[in-house]
Amino acid sequence: MYATGPLGTIILVDDDSNITELLKFNLGSEGFGIAVVPQAKDVPLSEVANARMVICDALDQPYTGFDLLDDIKADPTTCRVPVIICSASEGEDTIIEAFDLGADDFITKPFSLRELLARVKAVLRRHPRRTSPEAPRPVHSDLSVPSLNLRIDTITQRVIEDGSVVPLTKTEYAILVFLIKNQNSFFSRNDICLEVWKDEASANVRIVDTNISRLRKKLGESGKYIVNRYGMGYAFVDKLS
Numbered sequence: 381m382y383a384t385g386p387l388g389t390i391i392l393v394d395d396d397s398n399i400t401e402l403l404k405f406n407l408g409s410e411g412f413g414i415a416v417v418p419q420a421k422d423v424p425l426s427e428v429a430n431a432r433m434v435i436c437d438a439l440d441q442p443y444t445g446f447d448l449l450d451d452i453k454a455d456p457t458t459c460r461v462p463v464i465i466c467s468a469s470e471g472e473d474t475i476i477e478a479f480d481l482g483a484d485d486f487i488t489k490p491f492s493l494r495e496l497l498a499r500v501k502a503v504l505r506r507h508p509r510r511t512s513p514e515a516p517r518p519v520h521s522d523l524s525v526p527s528l529n530l531r532i533d534t535i536t537q538r539v540i541e542d543g544s545v546v547p548l549t550k551t552e553y554a555i556l557v558f559l560i561k562n563q564n565s566f567f568s569r570n571d572i573c574l575e576v577w578k579d580e581a582s583a584n585v586r587i588v589d590t591n592i593s594r595l596r597k598k599l600g601e602s603g604k605y606i607v608n609r610y611g612m613g614y615a616f617v618d619k620l621s
Contacts, residue, residue: 388509393420393437403435419441420448435466437466455547484503549594
């Protein structure tokens, strides 16, 4: 089990010891326990589930940082853990792929330490520390589409279709909730960007198309009800025309 600190554990996945020692010292001084794992393949999801954040490079390894990111976001026990990709690979395609896979931020090496610390804090503000399992839980609050046997538990943030949990990323979940709450209303890509990514400068309208495509594939029959109409945008409709 990884050592923790007053603010929880951050897992650093990077085989550059100069970087990890720098971050270990500075993030440790902020109150985090730091676990350094040089190889992405050696990060157990059971430890990720208990972490406050994962900061990952490892893009040039056989099992890459993107592979790890994809596995984290696809697993219901870890999909809410924020992941920052920190890499020297700064091409637009690389950055967009990171966000498509569910990354919460992308930081290009070499980086300003002050900027990295600020971004870490900004991401964590969007992901408040989870309560312990023993803490009392509120009564369930559900969104549902009974005709499609689709239900969203907004307390646990689980999406259940035909009795099975659908493993969505944070972004896919946010898009689905937004569209279902506003069923039969059409929204442009910019509208969805503003709703889901809020003030994130990294949001890009191309990411909306990619995330909705992945969302449709993960959902079963319900995915067909997320429609796109030219000049109107996307909507979750109650009837297929």
